[in-house]
Amino acid sequence: MAIKTRFTEAFGVEHPIVQGGMQWVGYAEMVAPVAEAGGLGFLTALTQPTPEDLAKEIARTKDMTDKPFGVNLTILPAIKPPPYAEYRQAIIEGGIKVVETAGYKPQEHIDDFKQHGIKIIHKCTAVRHALSAERMGADAISIDGFECAGHPGEDDIPGLILIPAAADKVKVPMLASGGFGDGRGLAAALALGADGINMGTRFCVTKEAPIHETFKQQMVENDERDTKLIFRTLHNTARVMKNAVSEEVVAIEQKGGAKFEDIQHLVAGVRGRKAMAEGDPDGGIWSAGMIQGLIHDIPTVKELIDRIVSDAEEIIKKRMSSMIVD
Numbered sequence: 001m002a003i004k005t006r007f008t009e010a011f012g013v014e015h016p017i018v019q020g021g022m023q024w025v026g027y028a029e030m031v032a033p034v035a036e037a038g039g040l041g042f043l044t045a046l047t048q049p050t051p052e053d054l055a056k057e058i059a060r061t062k063d064m065t066d067k068p069f070g071v072n073l074t075i076l077p078a079i080k081p082p083p084y085a086e087y088r089q090a091i092i093e094g095g096i097k098v099v100e101t102a103g104y105k106p107q108e109h110i111d112d113f114k115q116h117g118i119k120i121i122h123k124c125t126a127v128r129h130a131l132s133a134e135r136m137g138a139d140a141i142s143i144d145g146f147e148c149a150g151h152p153g154e155d156d157i158p159g160l161i162l163i164p165a166a167a168d169k170v171k172v173p174m175l176a177s178g179g180f181g182d183g184r185g186l187a188a189a190l191a192l193g194a195d196g197i198n199m200g201t202r203f204c205v206t207k208e209a210p211i212h213e214t215f216k217q218q219m220v221e222n223d224e225r226d227t228k229l230i231f232r233t234l235h236n237t238a239r240v241m242k243n244a245v246s247e248e249v250v251a252i253e254q255k256g257g258a259k260f261e262d263i264q265h266l267v268a269g270v271r272g273r274k275a276m277a278e279g280d281p282d283g284g285i286w287s288a289g290m291i292q293g294l295i296h297d298i299p300t301v302k303e304l305i306d307r308i309v310s311d312a313e314e315i316i317k318k319r320m321s322s323m324i325v326d
Contacts, residue, residue, distance in 0.1 A: 007195035014038030016196025021072020032064035033301035051086040058094035070098035125153030148178030149289035167193025183311020212279035224293025241288035
């Protein structure tokens with residue numbers, strides 16, 4: 001059996017489950033097993049130091065799977081932005097057919113990719129942004145609720161409201177993101193009007209995820225309360241795992257008048273990568289969502305995807321149908 005949706009049909013994948021782009025996690029080791037298990041995985045372009053490195057990672061992933069996978073390209077405002085045009089070219093020349101865009105003013109990137117026959121999934125945190133991306137030509141939307149890891153936007157709208165609100169207005173296929181990690185979540189997302197789910201934190205806690213085991217174990221031990229919202233006072237909210245560093249960042253912000261320079265030493269990417277490499281969950285900032293409260297094991301990617309689909313089918317066919325009486 002399988003769950004067929006507008007998303008699986010449009011993007012040629014077996015299951016309506018996506019592993020979205022994750023900085024420092026979206027490598028071939030993560031993406032290829034997702035593809036092999038019937039989901040859609042995304043390499044993270046800017047995890048690669050150069051466009052040339054991205055081209056090599058695309059080729060490496062193709063050596064590991066012949067099933068569809070994509071590349072995430074996140075566009076952020078910067079004084080010295082990355083060479084986005086060169087990253088786009090590496091994606092195009094690599095034969096990638098699906099790109100997940102996120103961030104700031106994606107029109108230029110969407111136009112270029114679509115001219116080369118590439119489908120676009122745009123990731124956003126508000127209905128108005130989803131409609132804007134749809135007008136720009138996005139082929140699908142991934143809508144992030146307040147529960148998500150990383151940047152949930154500034155509206156604080158949880159998925160239970162955001163997903164159906166978006167489904168009421170968005171015409172292209174839509175993925176529900178933020179707070180998903182099991183079959184109950186997939187069934188709920190479909191009931192709310194989505195065509196599939198996008199998972200990040202849950203995929204981090206799998207055997208194949210290129211993350212130190214202590215981080216995985218910490219997320220298993222954590223519950224739904226073990227996240228912190230940082231950068232709130234800077235209007236660039238990010239949800240991260242609760243640890244000594246994120247608590248210190250929040251404490252500094254709560255004093256009032258904090259500037260980025262006051263917390264920069266705590267949230268620096270170099271510090272976070274060092275902590276991850278050394279297996280120190282308290283050593284730096286680490287993105288993680290509320291779904292930690294529903295993560296109880298470290299399965300293989302295939303075990304996870306098979307279980308989610310099987311459990312969702314069971315809920316849809318048996319539990320929910322049994323509630324209908326003539």
